[in-house]
Amino acid sequence: MGSILYLFILMRFLALLSSFHLIVTNSSSSVQQPLCHDNESSALLQFKQSFLIDEYASEDSYAYPKVATWKSHGEGSDCCSWDGVECDRETGHVIGLHLASSCLYGSINSSSTLFSLVHLRRLDLSDNDFNYSEIPHGVSQLSRLRILYLAGTSYSGELPASMGKLSSLSELDISSCNFTGLVPSSLGHLTQLSYLDLSYNFFSGPIPSFLANLTTLTYLSLTSNNFSAGTLAWLGEQTKLTILYLDQINLNEGPIPMELHMLSNLKNLTDLQLSYNRISLLSYTSTNATLPKFKLLGLASCNLTEFPDFLQNQQELEVLILSTNKIHGPIPKWMWNISKETLEALFLSNNFLSGFSQVPDVLPWSRMSILELSSNMLQGSLPVPPSSTVEYSVSRNRLAGEIPSLICNLTSLSLLDLSGNNLSGSIPQCFTKLSSSLSILNLRRNNLNGPIPQTCTNTSNLRMIDLSENQLQGQIPKSLASCMMLEELVLGNNLINDIFPFWLGSLPRLQVLILRFNRFHGAIGSPKTNFEFSKLRIIDLSYNGFTGNLPSEYLKNWDAMRIVDAENLTYIQVDEEFEVPQYSWEEPYPFSTTMTNKGMTREYELIPDILIAIDLSSNRFHGEIPESIGNPNGLRWLNLSNNALIGAIPTSLANLTLLEALDLSQNKLSREIPQQLVQLTFLAFFNVSHNHLTGPIPQGKQFATFSRASFDGNPGLCGSPLSRACGSSEQSPPTPSSSKQGSTSEFDWKFVLMGCGSGLVIGVSIGYCLTSWKHEWFVKTFGKQHTKWTRKERRGHRG
Structure with missing residues (x-):
């Protein structure tokens, strides 16, 4: 009986289950998307x-x-x-x-x-x-x-x-x-x-007055346009605004006054950007105005002369931008107390700040990620930011004393720039702890001494190291061979005593190697494989004690020095990506260096990516210049001066069709100057003075622009521009014709060279025009689309 009852219940259950499945199936069919x-x-x-x-x-x-x-x-x-x-x-x-x-x-x-x-x-x-x-x-x-x-x-x-x-x-x-x-x-x-973004265009005319009609706006960006004038009176109607970006709008008919009380109705406003335009912020020291509680406040280049008092009431700030103003004197004590629990990014660079009022040992903002204090007049010891810091830049100040070891606690640090100060002592050995996170390390132009610490591990993320213009001693640490991401290594102007660091040749991304003005010695030797220094584009070994022959085998293998695409002018840089909880952005950090070009030492704060240069000058190299010197045919600068080189100038130099500067002076070169060099139609600087050259000077094209100083100290040379005639005729042998006049990569650089003089036909020597460009200006002008702040929440597809 029990079995029959169980079977009956089971059959009823299966029947109900089948009915339920049929209902669900029919229901699903009825709502199937057409x-x-x-x-x-x-x-x-x-x-x-x-x-x-x-x-x-x-x-x-x-x-x-x-x-x-x-x-x-x-x-x-x-x-x-x-x-x-x-x-x-x-x-x-x-x-x-x-x-x-x-x-x-x-x-x-x-x-x-x-x-x-x-x-x-x-x-x-x-x-x-x-x-x-x-x-x-x-x-x-x-x-x-x-x-x-x-x-x-x-x-x-x-x-x-x-x-x-x-x-x-x-x-x-x-x-x-x-x-x-x-x-x-x-x-x-x-x-x-509710959302209107007109940013990064070339709109002109007055700021649109119709904005007063758009009273439902919550997001408005007019960033980076060419508006000529207008009024901001319409702001009072935008009571729903939460984000307002008016930076870089290039007003060119005088500053627009802006009273703080204009913002008092905008109770929901969290993000306000007024940076880099001609808005004149009035009454900014008043603390009486009932202002919104900002999360992002951008007042860069707003003619501020002091820290606005109203900041004392801002306790929810996440990003504060006050750079490129005229704020002078010490950073006030109350600044350490604003938004202690929320501030993540503080930009104070390019002001006239002189120091810190009662600065704590470690700056107090517990969530700080970005701290920019560069290009001020800060004195005293180096302040240490919180351990959460990702970017710390305090370059071009007057800070003194040693680098505190507490800085090694910043294990999330990606960018550390302490360059251009008076820091002394040795580089802390604990810098190894930063290797995994650090991408950019710039300690250039200080008074640091002692050995270079072991800065790299197998997990190193370093892409740029600049320790130049210090008094560092000893050898280059072998641990640098572990910096597999390294792109630029600048160690010039130190007291390093070592042989050529051939073991750096295994670094697959190394583009720039600067070892000038040190105590390197010995022969460079030959590569052990065909892939050493495979990405190298700039090498400067000048003013050392290297001996032996020129590195002919390396010259054969430096494939990255061959002709490169020059369609677009860009710069060698690290595109740093930064994030704080509510914002993300990219900021280019351009590589910089000091090099000798056209006989003058110059600082290049921007390096065009088409610049390919070899400087082996002022060493003790001997022997002949190898024919392989013509292999890296993308070369723009070649400097072999002040060595003990002998023999003829190789005709393979004519393969360097993009060459702009060639310096072979102060050697023992003999025979004639190859007539084929007239084919170098981009050559703007040529110096073979103080050698043992003989015969006629080539004539025509760029050679018609060189002065006698380029040929002095060669008693056997004749022809223009020297006063010595060649035999009975002033004419030199006919110039070989070239089917590649201007080269296959010829392009128009005239627009770049405006104001740089007429000495060059093309471009990398525009470098001197670039040397005065500061990092902030470069970011603002060329990188503005990459450095704008954006909230990480992506705009929703709301119906």
Whole structure:
């Protein structure tokens, strides 16, 4: 009986389970998302066909071609399943296209099938390349759009007034699009906007007055434009604003006054950027105004002469930017008390700060990540930031004393720049503890002595080490061979006594090696493999005691010194990425060095990435110049002066078609100057003085620009510009013709050389023009799109 009852219950349970499965199946079928509409699928495929897929069309390192998987037949042909396509779950209409960073190259015209997708609510085409085309007026057909992101799409021209017809827009981002002209007043009709980003364009005219109509804005950025004038009175109406960026708007008709009380209505404002423009902040010392509680406050280059008193009431700051002002005197004691629990980044560089009032042993901000104090007049001992610090720069000050060992507790440190001070004593041995996190170490131009510590381990992240212009002694530590990420090593102007560090040749990324003005000695020798110093572009061994022959085998293997792509002028630098909990940004840290060019020692704070240079001057090298000297044919500078080299000048030097400066003076070279050197049409500096050369000086082209000083001290030379005639004729033998005049990589540098004099035809010797550029100016001008602060929360695709 029990078995029958059990069987009956089991059968009833299975029947109920089957019924439940049927109900669930029917229910699922009833809500299944409909397929994409054929006409919209066709429109998308035609839109795809109007573009090329180009990996260089997007800058995001995670970019990929989302449209590549779109297809018209077979499995996966339903456009609602396509990557980047969003459909309405009830109607099947395409309501969203999310194609940011999709490697699209081409343009969109008014007949584009994109504009037939009239149900679109969200359109994100940012970080693609639309080839400097203009936004078509057809965009107004997408009347249901709520979100439109076009940032970084390489548009051009003016923003069409028809954009004002998109009355449903709540978010509009057209930053970094190269737009010019006036911002159309029709944007004032977009009264539902909560997010508006016009930054990094070339908009001109007055600051748009229609902003007063956009009272629902929570985010507004006008950063980096060319507005000429205007008023900020409309700010009082923006009571919902949380983020306001007005920095770098290049006002050119006089400063716009801004009273603090204008912000008193903006109770929700957390981020305010006014840096680098001609806004004049009035009454900034008043503490009576009821101001918002800022999280980010940017007042760089706002003509401040003292620390604003109202900061004493700001206890929620995360980022404070006061750099490039005229603030003088000591940092007041109360500064150590503001936002103690929240401050993560403090920028005070480029002021006239003289010291610290009652500075604690370790600065008090427990969450500090970035501390910038460079280019002031700070005196006293080196302050130690909190252990959480990631970037610490106090360069170009007057700090003295030893580097405290407490600094080794900063185990998250990525950038440490103490250069240009009066620091003394030895470099702490505990620097090894920083090796895993540290990317940039700059102790240049101090009074440091003693040995170089063992700074690298197998986990080292160091990319740039500059210890030059100190009094460091001993040998280069072998541990540097563990710095597998190292790109620049600058040890010039010290007292290092060692042989050539051939073991650094295994570093796969080393581009710059500067060992000038030390006590290195011995022969350089030959590489053990064909891959040593494979990325080296600049080597300076001048003013040492090296002997033996020139390193002919190395010259054969330095492949990175061959002709490089010179289409775009960039600089050798480390692109540092920084994050604090609410913000992330990139900041380029350019490599710098001191080198001799055109017979003059100069400081180069920016190094163009096309600069390829070899300086082996002022040593005791002997023997002949090897024919392999013509192998690194991307060379711009070659200096072999002040050695004991003999023999002829090799004709292979004519292979160096980009050479701008050649110095072979103060040697024992003989025979004639090769006529083939006339082919060097970029040669601006040439010195073979004080050798034993004979015969006629080549004539024509760049040789017509050289003075007699280039040839003095060679009694056997004749011809112009010397007064000695060659036989019965002043004419030298005919110049060999060249089918490569100007070289295969010829390009127009004239725009770069404005103001640098007429001595050079092309560019790396513009370096002297660059030497006065300060790091902050470089970042502000060339790196501004990479250094803007952005909140890490990505804009949502809200419906």
